[in-house]
Amino acid sequence: MKLLQYLATEKIDPGSIPTLNANDVFANALNIVYMIAGAVVVFVIIFAGFTYVTANGDAAKISHAKNEILYAIVGLVVVILAFVITQFVIGRF
Numbered sequence: 001m002k003l004l005q006y007l008a009t010e011k012i013d014p015g016s017i018p019t020l021n022a023n024d025v026f027a028n029a030l031n032i033v034y035m036i037a038g039a040v041v042v043f044v045i046i047f048a049g050f051t052y053v054t055a056n057g058d059a060a061k062i063s064h065a066k067n068e069i070l071y072a073i074v075g076l077v078v079v080i081l082a083f084v085i086t087q088f089v090i091g092r093f
Helices: 002-009 022-053 059-092
Strands: none
C-alpha cells in the first residue's frame, strides 16, 4: 500500500516520460504481427509433420501433410518479404 502512495505522490519530470511517434508504434505493431505469423508457421509445420508421420501409408493424408508444409513455407516466405519491404519503407521515411 505504501508503494502505491509513494508512486501517487511522486513528482514525475515531463522530460523523463518516453514518447513514441506514429512510425515507432506502427513498426512495433508490425513486428508483433510478424512474430505471431512466424509462430503460426512453426506450429503448422509441426502439426503437418505429425500428420505425415501418422499417415500409415495413406496417400491422401501424406499428400495433405506435404501440401500443408509447402503452404506454410510459402506463407513464411511471404511474411519475410513483407517484413523486408516494411522495414525498407519505414527506414526511408
